[in-house]
Amino acid sequence: MEVRTRFAPSPTGYMHLGNLRSALYTYLFAKANGGKFILRIEDTDQSRYVPGAVDVIYRTLKSIGMQWDEGPDIGGDYGPYVQSERKNMYLPYAEQLVKAGKAYYCFCTEEELAERREQAAARGETFKYDKHCLHLSQEEIQRRLDAGEPYVIRQNVPEHGEASFDDVLYGHIAVDCSDLDDMILIKADGMPTYNFANVIDDHTMGITHVMRGNEYLSSTPKYNLLYDAFGWEKPTYIHMTPIMRDATHKLSKRDGDAYFEDYINKGYLKEAIVNYVALLGWNPGDEREFFTMDELIKAFSVDGMSKSPAIFDVNKLTWMNAEYVRRLTPEQFTEYALPYYKKAGVGAEHADLLARILQQRTETFAQIPDMLDFIPQLPDYDVELFTNKKSKTNPEIAKHVLEIAIAALDALPAWEEQPIHDALLGLAEKEGMKNGTMLWPVRIALAGKQVTPGGAIEIAILLGREESMRRLKVGLEKLA
RNA sequence: GGUCCCGUGGUCAAGUGGUUAAGACACCGCCCUUUCACGGCGGCUACAGGAGUUCGAAUCUCCUCGGGAUCACCA
Numbered sequence: 001m002e003v004r005t006r007f008a009p010s011p012t013g014y015m016h017l018g019n020l021r022s023a024l025y026t027y028l029f030a031k032a033n034g035g036k037f038i039l040r041i042e043d044t045d046q047s048r049y050v051p052g053a054v055d056v057i058y059r060t061l062k063s064i065g066m067q068w069d070e071g072p073d074i075g076g077d078y079g080p081y082v083q084s085e086r087k088n089m090y091l092p093y094a095e096q097l098v099k100a101g102k103a104y105y106c107f108c109t110e111e112e113l114a115e116r117r118e119q120a121a122a123r124g125e126t127f128k129y130d131k132h133c134l135h136l137s138q139e140e141i142q143r144r145l146d147a148g149e150p151y152v153i154r155q156n157v158p159e160h161g162e163a164s165f166d167d168v169l170y171g172h173i174a175v176d177c178s179d180l181d182d183m184i185l186i187k188a189d190g191m192p193t194y195n196f197a198n199v200i201d202d203h204t205m206g207i208t209h210v211m212r213g214n215e216y217l218s219s220t221p222k223y224n225l226l227y228d229a230f231g232w233e234k235p236t237y238i239h240m241t242p243i244m245r246d247a248t249h250k251l252s253k254r255d256g257d258a259y260f261e262d263y264i265n266k267g268y269l270k271e272a273i274v275n276y277v278a279l280l281g282w283n284p285g286d287e288r289e290f291f292t293m294d295e296l297i298k299a300f301s302v303d304g305m306s307k308s309p310a311i312f313d314v315n316k317l318t319w320m321n322a323e324y325v326r327r328l329t330p331e332q333f334t335e336y337a338l339p340y341y342k343k344a345g346v347g348a349e350h351a352d353l354l355a356r357i358l359q360q361r362t363e364t365f366a367q368i369p370d371m372l373d374f375i376p377q378l379p380d381y382d383v384e385l386f387t388n389k390k391s392k393t394n395p396e397i398a399k400h401v402l403e404i405a406i407a408a409l410d411a412l413p414a415w416e417e418q419p420i421h422d423a424l425l426g427l428a429e430k431e432g433m434k435n436g437t438m439l440w441p442v443r444i445a446l447a448g449k450q451v452t453p454g455g456a457i458e459i460a461i462l463l464g465r466e467e468s469m470r471r472l473k474v475g476l477e478k479l480a
Numbered sequence: 481g482g483u484c485c486c487g488u489g490g491u492c493a494a495g496u497g498g499u500u501a502a503g504a505c506a507c508c509g510c511c512c513u514u515u516c517a518c519g520g521c522g523g524c525u526a527c528a529g530g531a532g533u534u535c536g537a538a539u540c541u542c543c544u545c546g547g548g549a550u551c552a553c554c555a
Contacts, residue, residue: 170485
């Protein structure tokens with residue numbers, strides 16, 4: 001039988017990393033088994049409607065290479081794929097259950113329920129619906145229905161016995177039916193509850209493997225009761241762990257860094273995010289850490305999925321992103337970096353050089369403006385910077401170095417890397433000093449900061465002859 | 481609170497009765513070096529606790545503790 005999995009997000013306008021990972025595993029599982037990956041939009045809660053939110057889902061999934069085989073935009077044999085367009089499918093199924101005695105009409109109002117719930121709480125008990133309306137006579141039910149009284153349809157959970165299901169990861173999970181509540185299937189407005197809609201949708205769409213968040217672990221036995229009531233074949237269940245912010249909290253929107261978009265905006269590469277997230281809660285069984293989408297499909301297996309939640313470590317994501325950045329071609333690097341050069345006020349005329357010095361030290365592209373901040377304007381720096389033990393420099397030595405460096409550079413016919421390099425290093429040799437002793441003061445004078453991407457020579461090129469000479473002289477003045 | 485799930489270093493994790501308990505990130509040190517970074521080498525740190533079963537337990541069982549989920553006419 002062909003494997004069919006589904007990703008069923010609510011359109012909120014953002015792609016939560018936890019959802020992204022669930023979608024990814026769901027996709028990988030389908031593809032690893034030669035199956036189909038279906039996209040279903042769960043938009044029944046119109047109060048949460050966000051314009052354009054569905055497009056965010058489409059765009060994000062597509063951009064990371066997760067193409068669905070059936071979905072709202074491309075159709076398929078099991079449509080419609082938007083839940084709000086399926087809304088009149090559910091009631092008949094519920095009525096079928098009522099006829100079979102597996103569900104029943106309930107006329108208890110929300111107010112009554114709330115009151116009984118309060119009373120139960122006062123006694124320190126957990127409220128459970130008492131099947132009051134199950135015992136209504138056929139005549140009374142019909143009379144109240146005819147009278148147009150509002151009603152819901154509830155699942156009739158057996159009073160005794162066991163409800164259970166088998167999860168690929170968690171194994172056999174069983175609960176006593178007496179612990180289960182008669183959950184509402186159809187609401188007073190005629191719409192299905194999420195739980196019911198899910199069962200119906202998954203079955204009618206031929207979903208063979210239901211992969212979803214861990215939070216459904218405790219309600220799944222009830223779902224299986226429904227499958228049994230219908231006489232349907234149950235899907236295989238695979239419940240997935242959440243991504244955590246720390247040991248006790250899920251990654252949530254309140255943290256401001258729970259969304260895929262957050263990281264894109266911070267200058268992370270989408271491939272790195274996907275790669276990292278894939279490894280949070282799954283491992284390939286070998287030492288590999290870097291995967292393209294195709295490689296993930298080949299390597300993916302449920303065996304590698306973790307049963308315990310994983311804490312999101314931005315440190316490791318950043319490391320992985322840096323690895324991806326280094327693997328870019330210089331041209332690709334420049335393409336990504338360009339907006340950040342602009343932000344820094346740095347032109348792209350030395351793009352090759354910039355890529356050469358920046359690529360090895362860029363963890364996220366958002367770091368670039370800070371790294372280049374000294375280029376548009378010389379920072380106001382302290383002479384203390386000319387002192388460096390390892391390079392064996394101090395203000396006195398620096399003064400001498402700058403004097404001879406200015407003379408030597410001034411005499412250069414061309415402002416190019418090789419001549420500058422030869423001039424400066426030649427000078428160091430002639431003076432009998434370490435290269436560092438020669439180059440430290442020059443770099444400090446050129447950049448006005450202690451840490452720079454690239455060395456004195458690269459910076460001289462980036463600044464150009466005129467600005468470089470000016471800055472060297474400013475440095476000399478500071479030392480006078 | 482009831483029910484269910486989870487528990488190997490700071491983090492991700494390998495491990496399925498016999499291992500010096502992998503590896504990666506982070507951290508620390510050294511080397512390289514034109515600062516930083518990259519790169520190379522090395523180091524630190526873990527089986528939640530307790531009973532059992534067994535010749536032998538991170539691995540099996542039970543209890544305790546810790547954490548999470550769920551108990552809606554929300555999805």
